[in-house]
Amino acid sequence: xxxxxxxxxxxxxxxxxxxxxxxxxxxxxxxxxxxxxxxxxxxxxxxxxxxxxxxxxxxxxxxxxxxxxxxxxxxxxxxxxxxxxxxxxxxxxxxxxxxxxxxxxxxxxxxxxxxxxxxxxxxxxxxxxxxxxxxxxxxxxxxxxxxxxxxxxxxxxxxxxxxxxxxxxxxxxxxxxxxxxxxxxxxxxxxxxxxxxxxxxxxxxxxxxxxxxxxxxxxxxxxxxxxx
Amino acid sequence: xxxxxxxxxxxxxxxxxxxxxxxxxxxxxxxxxxxxxxxxxxxxxxxxxxxxxxxxxxxxxxxxxxxxxxxxxxxxxxxxxxxxxxxxxxxxxxxxxxxxxxxxxxxxxxxxxxxxxxxxxxxxxxxxxxxxxxxxxxxxxxxxxxxxxxxxxxxxxxxxxxxxxxxxxxxxxxxxxxxxxxxxxxxxxxxxxxxxxxxxxxxxxxxxxxxxxxxxxxxxxxxxxxxxxxxxxxxxxxxxxxxxxxxxxxxxxxxxxxxxxxxxxxxxxxxxxxxxxxxxxxxxxxxxxxxxxxxxxxxxxxxxxxxxxxxxxxxxxxxxxxxxxxxxxxxxxxxxxxxxxxxxxxx
Numbered sequence: 001x002x003x004x005x006x007x008x009x010x011x012x013x014x015x016x017x018x019x020x021x022x023x024x025x026x027x028x029x030x031x032x033x034x035x036x037x038x039x040x041x042x043x044x045x046x047x048x049x050x051x052x053x054x055x056x057x058x059x060x061x062x063x064x065x066x067x068x069x070x071x072x073x074x075x076x077x078x079x080x081x082x083x084x085x086x087x088x089x090x091x092x093x094x095x096x097x098x099x100x101x102x103x104x105x106x107x108x109x110x111x112x113x114x115x116x117x118x119x120x121x122x123x124x125x126x127x128x129x130x131x132x133x134x135x136x137x138x139x140x141x142x143x144x145x146x147x148x149x150x151x152x153x154x155x156x157x158x159x160x161x162x163x164x165x166x167x168x169x170x171x172x173x174x175x176x177x178x179x180x181x182x183x184x185x186x187x188x189x190x191x192x193x194x195x196x197x198x199x200x201x202x203x204x205x206x207x208x209x210x211x212x213x214x215x216x217x218x219x220x221x222x223x224x225x226x227x228x
Numbered sequence: 229x230x231x232x233x234x235x236x237x238x239x240x241x242x243x244x245x246x247x248x249x250x251x252x253x254x255x256x257x258x259x260x261x262x263x264x265x266x267x268x269x270x271x272x273x274x275x276x277x278x279x280x281x282x283x284x285x286x287x288x289x290x291x292x293x294x295x296x297x298x299x300x301x302x303x304x305x306x307x308x309x310x311x312x313x314x315x316x317x318x319x320x321x322x323x324x325x326x327x328x329x330x331x332x333x334x335x336x337x338x339x340x341x342x343x344x345x346x347x348x349x350x351x352x353x354x355x356x357x358x359x360x361x362x363x364x365x366x367x368x369x370x371x372x373x374x375x376x377x378x379x380x381x382x383x384x385x386x387x388x389x390x391x392x393x394x395x396x397x398x399x400x401x402x403x404x405x406x407x408x409x410x411x412x413x414x415x416x417x418x419x420x421x422x423x424x425x426x427x428x429x430x431x432x433x434x435x436x437x438x439x440x441x442x443x444x445x446x447x448x449x450x451x452x453x454x455x456x457x458x459x460x461x462x463x464x465x466x467x468x469x470x471x472x473x474x475x476x477x478x479x480x481x482x483x484x485x486x487x488x489x490x491x492x493x494x495x496x497x498x499x500x501x502x503x504x505x506x507x508x509x510x511x512x513x514x515x516x517x518x519x520x521x522x523x524x525x526x527x528x529x530x531x532x533x534x535x536x537x538x539x540x541x542x543x544x545x546x547x548x549x550x551x552x553x554x555x556x557x558x559x560x561x562x563x564x565x566x567x568x569x570x571x572x573x574x575x
Contacts, residue, residue, distance in 0.1 A: 017230075017257075018229070018230050018233075018399055048397070050254070050338065050393070050394075050397055075336075132229075132401075133229065134229055134233060134237060135233075135261070135264060166401045167399055167400055167401060168400075169401050227394060227398075227479065227482070227483065227558055228479075228482040228483045228485070228486045228561060
């Protein structure tokens with residue numbers, strides 16, 4: 001069942017709501033597709049009414065990533081009906097990558113339905129953390145939230161991505177200041193810190209900033225469009 | 229943070245220790261945040277068995293002199309309307325938050341501004357007003373929440389924060405210290421236990437004698453008059469030389485600003501007046517602009533509700549046009565831009 005290129009078939013992106021999971025998931029799916037691997041992005045957010053991966057469907061398709069969207073996402077029907085193709089994919093045995101964008105906090109409960117198949121298939125579960133979210137502002141609170149997500153989903157977090165951001169007002173200093181926060185969460189959870197996400201359009205290219213030397217940086221594109 | 233969370237945190241910062249809610253999209257994060265934070269600050273977050281219970285619990289807490297609030301979204305506010313009328317009739321200060329969604333009926337869960345009439349005209353039976361504040365950013369979700377409590381306490385009347393789903397769900401940075409704190413009067417009327425040391429305070433909206441009821445309503449309207457004189461809030465954006473003045477509140481005003489900036493590049497002189505208080509409405513200010521501008525355009529996420537107030541303020545001096553989307557649809561910057569260009573072409 002181990003995919004040919006060694007990377008796990010399923011990548012679950014979870015975290016506190018508003019941590020920036022969708023942006024990370026969309027960018028990760030595009031990066032996976034660019035390696036030549038067939039990639040699906042499953043939006044299984046059943047708690048958030050709007051601002052979700054479904055909004056990025058057009059961008060994903062342009063990049064060759066197939067979005068799997070809850071049947072009634074962004075409509076007025078508040079029903080968390082997930083697409084049947086997702087079950088087929090997770091229970092299948094192809095070489096494709098399935099990136100699963102989970103709803104915030106206990107939105108992860110939806111994973112319970114797939115947990116057994118995901119475990120069988122091989123997975124990584126990346127928890128996205130954001131120091132500027134009030135309920136996860138301390139490493140201890142972030143860890144507590146992560147444990148709740150693990151309990152709800154029946155899966156273990158295998159790594160964290162630091163996505164500490166203040167939206168359009170994010171500065172390189174904000175990200176730099178969040179490095180010890182992310183490192184402490186990784187230490188407490190005993191999982192690797194995958195890297196520090198940033199949007200070059202907002203902060204500029206941090207890879208050219210010497211203060212970030214030695215840190216793993218994850219440059220991202222904006223996945224959601226502003227209303228105004 | 230999220231707009232809904234900003235409301236909750238700002239309320240706690242303002243000393244609100246009693247929150248009564250009932251979940252409904254797109255405002256449930258307020259309840260969720262309160263449930264997590266209130267126990268940590270010694271406050272109470274109670275999920276009531278219904279919206280009606282929640283508003284009446286809010287009334288009880290407010291009657292004891294505490295800062296209390298409830299929140300809901302459009303259909304839930306309709307359910308609360310009886311309680312809101314009782315609160316107004318009892319002269320009690322409290323905060324009611326409406327994170328609007330599409331209507332009428334069960335409507336939908338996408339953002340809307342179609343409760344303008346309800347908030348400014350008919351939120352409950354009887355002669356009554358609410359102070360209605362319309363934030364247009366996550367920052368204002370916080371600062372106007374703080375201000376709403378002060379206003380409510382100052383004038384002994386309920387205040388409403390009229391937001392919409394987009395503002396509730398979107399994320400922007402917030403500074404909680406950014407609001408004008410005011411001195412508020414002592415609540416000598418509070419029914420919080422006289423301990424045998426003073427006269428009983430009675431909180432009540434029932435008057436057996438019609439003359440007494442008329443007197444109490446008239447006294448309340450004297451207070452409303454002061455609110456109308458002193459508490460009008462609005463923002464003007466590029467109105468100095470504007471030929472076309474847009475009037476929009478909340479999230480729609482943000483969209484209008486982008487459209488104005490775009491048409492200005494082509495020499496079209498457009499500006500915006502954004503009412504921040506929907507009641508009291510900036511009548512005088514719009515009236516003054518009507519002497520200088522050539523035309524008005526109201527942009528709303530409903531079939532045209534605030535436009536009535538704009539027309540009353542303009543008083544026939546200039547034409548007032550309307551651009552609306554409804555049912556959860558949000559006007560795009562392009563749509564508003566196109567509308568302004570069409571108006572400019574026919575000036």
